Amino acid sequence: MKYRLHNRLGSGGFVIQAALAAAKIDFDYEPIVSVPNAPLGAKVEGLNPWGQVPILELEDGTRLTEVAAILAHLSFVEPSLRQGPELWIDNHPMFLRWSVFLSVNVYEGILRRSYTDRYFSEVSDESDRASIEASIRKAAWERIHAAFQCIETETSGHMFLLGDRMSPGDIYLAMLYAWYNQKPDLPKCTWITTQVATHPEIGPIWEQNFHDRLDFKWHELRVQGLK
Secondary structure, eight states, rough: EEEEEOOOOOOOHHHHHHHHHHHHHOEEEOOOOTTTSOOOOOOTTTTTOOOOOOOEETSSSEEESSSHHHHHHHHHHHHHBBBOOOOOOOOOOHHHHHHIIIIIIHHHHHHHHHGGGGGSOOOOOOOHHHHHHHHHHHHHHHHHHEEEHHHHHHHHTTTSSSSSOHHHHHHHHHHHHHHOOOHHHHHHHHHHHHHTTTTTTHHHHHHHHHHTOSSSSSGGGGOOOOO
16 A cells, blocks of 8 residues: 655654654655745645645545544554564554544644644733733643653653554654653653654654754764663
8 A cells, every 4th residue: 555645844744754664664755845834724725624734645545634643544554563673563552542642732732832822812912912822832831741741650661652662652752852852851752752863764754854943953863772
């Protein structure tokens, strides 16, 4: 089965692109060229009415959106995404749990922080607007941090999100954590992000997507053991 991935560089579609590449699954990449963070609007008209990427077209023409949903589907139909040699899903129920957890609690929080105006109605007083935006951003950042702390605690018995081998969920976590920026009290998330960004198959895709979009150059780090 050959897939077609529609995506904009630097967006959440990196996760799908990297997972397909690491699992050596054949796919076509259809870049959507636009200014970072600008609404896609007509550029994805007819592909996704919600106006967002990634969009994965299946062989039968079905179009999937939402990173967690795409990962879940691929995990059911693509053996190389479940059991190596590069990616393993050691515990499928937990893979589904953490994929949805990252979408709901981390990805959504980053959107609240980055696109604050989407999350409140218009106000007449600009001072009120500034106060509301600041409050939303602060609450979103605190919630994101709490979510990563939950992951650190809940997965303390192994190296990666699901076990001692990298899964597609780790790619998702790494992208979101890199957007958030590393914190000293989140050593596991920092280590996983380093492993993903410097992975032989994923590293070039990371560089293509994030070298000019993230201040911290994860893909240039030297791989170290988990401390």
